[in-house]
Amino acid sequence: MVINAAGRSVPTEVNGEAQIPYLGVGKFKPTGRRYGPPLESCADFPEDGNKLVPSLKEALIQAGFKDGMTISTHHHFRNGDIVSNQIFDIAHEMGIKDLRWYPSASFPCHEPLIKYLEDGTINRIEGSMNGALGKFTSQGGMKGIGILRSHGGRYQAVQDGEVHIDIAVIAASSADSFGNANGVNGPAASGVLGFALADSQYADKVIVVTDNLVPFPCYPWQIQGNYVDFTVKVEKVGDASKIVSGTTAVTKSPDRLLIAELTAKFCEATGLIYDGFSYQAGAGGTSLSIGIYFDEILRKNQWKARFVRAGSNQYPVKMLEDGIIDYIIDGQTFDMEGVRSIRENSNHVPSSPFTSYNYHGKGNFASMVDVVILGATEVDVNFNANVVTHSDGYLLHGIGGWQNCLFGKTVILPIPLFRDRIPVIRDEVTTLCGPGELIDVIVTERGIAINPLRTDLIEKAKNSNLPIKTIEELQAEAEAICGKPQNPQFEDEVVAIVKWVDGTVLDSIRKIKQ
């Protein structure tokens, strides 16, 4: 273990592989070259383009499915994914062990995989471990050490050759037998497939699974068949109705509505919103409300947003259709209106972690966004933030695009001052996911704290009638109400690590003391 540049104790070796400790934002410079997957010859693929095999199991066998492999999947079906579990059912049936599962995210629907983590079919998950999987990991149940990466960090790790994917399985709502695939057509249309892009480009073997096989060409080809080895037709590829999470309804909580209103007023008062500005607001209830306030401010001024980065849903779609937004640049759709829009509207643009988030590229979109609205489970007095563990120490969430979005021009965290009588502003976050230097503003129901580094915003907010406070003042208010929170108790054992966007190790997550 070493202490990294953020003052966090991190392992120098994880799952037998050497790790670089976090060096600071923009400090680690990669050397070497992008990973190059094996060269192929068209002579080894069917001339008529038909790569269909009878079943997922057959495709896995032909791809050389065996012990110790890395198997990747994507999360565009979110809680409606059914293919990931099938892969490991097949592995279990075949007696295959020690797999690394490399999903772009996991969901409650993946809870059945715990039995395969227990029996050694799966050695570890590298990817988000939400809910039950996270709890299981925090309790020390997983054999290997989990690795949490942002969406951009996942692309970076594959591109840089840190993670070598043996077999990628891409569930698509529409595909042709050559492997061209998309998420916009078919009964299970769920929008886009960008999270599977790295997998298609860099995996040794790529399997496309669909329940909606169309004659060549399947277009748009969000996944290009030229990267695909095998195609499989199944009865049902996923349940698109479950892409809508519980978080996609506008909040009705008076506190959250107040936070949303304060956030919007802050952006308006400080000139962050202007004709041609851009923003990213998540799909949570508070974020949705903020988006609605932004919409009102734009309409009132007869301004337009040049683009919105999304996670799309009905609200930005309406703004796009009303001409209030020029473009939605979308990594995943959060409801069926998003799916419809991305299918119909050429200004609703599918994107990928490569375009939006990859830190080892020649720039990315995330840093070009004017206002970024993000959540957090905890923030500390240095504006450092946590999104993966709760204050009880349990790993319960993935990073998603959160770390990547921190590179936006102004990053605002609208968060309640306490949750379940536990203050959200801490002396130190339980797990460090985002360095405070990248987080500009904390908006709570009892006041707004601006990062002292943002003297420009402090100046602009001065003459507003907004409740600007220091973060220490906000912390004191919370503690006056709830008391000083207790720190969770951990064992020494590291059960997971949190990577920074450049592949270095930002923090460790330890086993819960029970």
Added chain:
Amino acid sequence: MVINAAGRSVPTEVNGEAQIPYLGVGKFKPTGRRYGPPLESCADFPEDGNKLVPSLKEALIQAGFKDGMTISTHHHFRNGDIVSNQIFDIAHEMGIKDLRWYPSASFPCHEPLIKYLEDGTINRIEGSMNGALGKFTSQGGMKGIGILRSHGGRYQAVQDGEVHIDIAVIAASSADSFGNANGVNGPAASGVLGFALADSQYADKVIVVTDNLVPFPCYPWQIQGNYVDFTVKVEKVGDASKIVSGTTAVTKSPDRLLIAELTAKFCEATGLIYDGFSYQAGAGGTSLSIGIYFDEILRKNQWKARFVRAGSNQYPVKMLEDGIIDYIIDGQTFDMEGVRSIRENSNHVPSSPFTSYNYHGKGNFASMVDVVILGATEVDVNFNANVVTHSDGYLLHGIGGWQNCLFGKTVILPIPLFRDRIPVIRDEVTTLCGPGELIDVIVTERGIAINPLRTDLIEKAKNSNLPIKTIEELQAEAEAICGKPQNPQFEDEVVAIVKWVDGTVLDSIRKIKQ
């Protein structure tokens, strides 16, 4: 020099690099991995995404422009390209020598570069050497040895790391300052940018030049800004009116019209045209006429083509708009109707040498096309064909996608029996570009020859009233009229080589004896 599997004498080393002689169709299997370009960090690129530099010269300097580099350009402006010449004017002005020019094709507009081939600014061209550049090469004027590759071979060579591009310059009719670019918008819109795809993905440094700078995002992003280092705004980026070559008018020659009619009748009589079939017909006068016959056959039967691979122009565009074709899959547009259509019609699909032609991928589109119509300067009695030299030995054309298209299910060459009283069917082709086993049918104004390997077609054509002959009969007819043609006289010196789609050396082109 060694004799390769096609019986051709080819060098084992070219420009100091070892070469693999042609081994036969599908015989050479590549080993190793795709080339990986250097890893980058977003920390080294502007956070606001603005990569603009004041001029092309400044961009080249910042990209490290120096002696011996490989500079790539694309040919989507065809004879209206102005940027390529500017690059070498700058090189000359800066005293830079020994450059390798790696265009996706060259045109008569590039004749001014001969002076730079003479003075050593450019060592050699690897790419098509049409017209004056070809003649100059055939006369032994170029310092290095030219390398002719197909469009797919060009992608393959870059992907496989055979050709390392130092600086790619991509002229785009529309771009944003981040480098997202397309060919569909702006005053110089010329359709697509697929020929620059490999360059963007694999070059060390990528410069996008445009005369139509739009606010981020420039969409569609046929070229993704995440691959781009520098952007440059210029007065004029190209002359789109010159994408229309002389060859895009329907033929008026009675002989050519007869050839077109015989070709269409052959396809109809042998059942090659059916509801849902696919075809590729070039932009030459005869090919256009064949497309018109195909259109009539489809309409008459109330059939549709599932897709047309193109080089698009007004004729397939009309068919697409009339619902006779489901999709045009397009690598380059040949007229302004093609440009309009690809901008407006989501079933007019931009493609690239990666999707369509790369032989070192997991299949490509070329082999999935039912009927492929191609030209040739010469064919021999074994159905081998030549597209780069004339029977006088002069190198006058590039390969284009021709070699790649030979993998279509049925390849038909509609060619006149003689040109300028020189028979087109020879004992042996002057330069071998396409192995006879891939060429199925020769259609001339005096009869149709079917490759003996295609017993199925011979059988199906039996009871037609078409003038089916052997290729030897056709040769004899031509020689009876024109006499036996003389072979050109060559020196020993190899001035260029012809690569096969897999990077092996198919043939050599020698200096003309003068």
